[in-house]
Amino acid sequence: MKSPGKELRGFRSFLCHMNSFIYFAFILFLISSCNGVTAKNTSSINNKSKPLVTFVFDDGNETDYTVARDIFSSQGEVACTAVVTNWVNTKNYLSVSQLAELQKDGWEILSHTESHPNLKTLSGSQVEAELSKSKSILENLGLTIKNLVYPYNKTNETVKKIAAKYYRSGRDGGSMLNPYILDRYELKSYSIKHDLSKMKSYIDNAHSEKKWLIFYHHQIDAKIKISDKNGNLILGENLFFQPSGAKGKYTASGIAFPDTAIYFTPLSGIPHADDTITGQTSGATGKLDRVIYNEKEDIKDMIEYIHTNYPEMKIVTIDKGLDFMEIP
Numbered sequence: 001m002k003s004p005g006k007e008l009r010g011f012r013s014f015l016c017h018m019n020s021f022i023y024f025a026f027i028l029f030l031i032s033s034c035n036g037v038t039a040k041n042t043s044s045i046n047n048k049s050k051p052l053v054t055f056v057f058d059d060g061n062e063t064d065y066t067v068a069r070d071i072f073s074s075q076g077e078v079a080c081t082a083v084v085t086n087w088v089n090t091k092n093y094l095s096v097s098q099l100a101e102l103q104k105d106g107w108e109i110l111s112h113t114e115s116h117p118n119l120k121t122l123s124g125s126q127v128e129a130e131l132s133k134s135k136s137i138l139e140n141l142g143l144t145i146k147n148l149v150y151p152y153n154k155t156n157e158t159v160k161k162i163a164a165k166y167y168r169s170g171r172d173g174g175s176m177l178n179p180y181i182l183d184r185y186e187l188k189s190y191s192i193k194h195d196l197s198k199m200k201s202y203i204d205n206a207h208s209e210k211k212w213l214i215f216y217h218h219q220i221d222a223k224i225k226i227s228d229k230n231g232n233l234i235l236g237e238n239l240f241f242q243p244s245g246a247k248g249k250y251t252a253s254g255i256a257f258p259d260t261a262i263y264f265t266p267l268s269g270i271p272h273a274d275d276t277i278t279g280q281t282s283g284a285t286g287k288l289d290r291v292i293y294n295e296k297e298d299i300k301d302m303i304e305y306i307h308t309n310y311p312e313m314k315i316v317t318i319d320k321g322l323d324f325m326e327i328p
């Protein structure tokens with residue numbers, strides 16, 4: 001028969017073994033989570049990763065303010081504008097006060113260099129100047145600049161290394177989603193194309209794979225097919241559409257068919273087929289036969305698609321996206 005003392009000693013030894021076992025299991029857990037941080041696409045990482053969407057407007061076009069600002073604010077969302085410092089305050093580009101207002105709204109202002117060169121073709125010191133000056137110029141205007149967009153989506157190891165001296169991240173193209181573990185000096189992005197169902201499929205994928213989808217776009221415009229043109233529209237004049245009540249700003253005639261297609265900035269309302277178009281200054285008129293595309297409505301549609309189908313999917317700036325991805 002075992003004495004109670006012996007039984008207690010046995011229990012203590014059992015506890016001691018249990019402690020070693022728990023300690024061992026804990027070490028194993030630590031090792032596996034460390035591996036998890038360096039390996040891509042493990043399930044633990046996907047669990048941590050979140051579905052995110054970011055909209056970036058490259059080049060700092062005026063339509064970021066005149067069109068996109070309203071699209072995003074009416075949906076309670078924000079976007080980013082990537083600014084070329086030499087183009088600020090010039091025709092068709094954002095002014096300093098518009099940039100300040102966008103930032104106040106919660107938009108992120110990104111650097112898109114000083115003169116928009118292909119950085120891969122420059123010397124190290126030229127890249128250094130483009131990346132450092134664009135940041136300091138914008139910061140001296142009172143803007144917060146943390147992240148970079150490479151012109152033409154072009155970068156290489158040298159450029160990335162210099163970008164790392166001044167920025168938290170750099171974005172190029174690549175038409176890929178961003179995984180949880182990512183090279184933050186090579187954030188991947190998709191260009192917004194006139195194919196809404198494709199754009200929505202990217203959103204579906206980002207949601208199901210819990211990845212970060214970055215869309216980029218430039219100037220926001222609309223293209224329509226017209227007929228019965230009477231007189232000549234003047235570049236930059238306001239266009240009125242009746243009976244829809246929509247307004248726009250005439251930007252160009254169709255290259256191949258100048259009399260049957262025009263481009264304009266969609267400012268307010270939604271132009272419809274059979275509207276009569278009138279140029280405010282020229283008095284020229286025409287009939288709207290068909291809307292070929294209206295990027296304002298498309299982008300609005302994309303945001304609504306996210307809100308309706310994936311309410312938990314966040315629309316974030318680049319800087320917030322990096323925070324969500326727990327990137328330093």
Ligand SMILES: [Zn+2]
Binds near residue numbers: 059112116151152
């Ligand atoms: Zn650009």
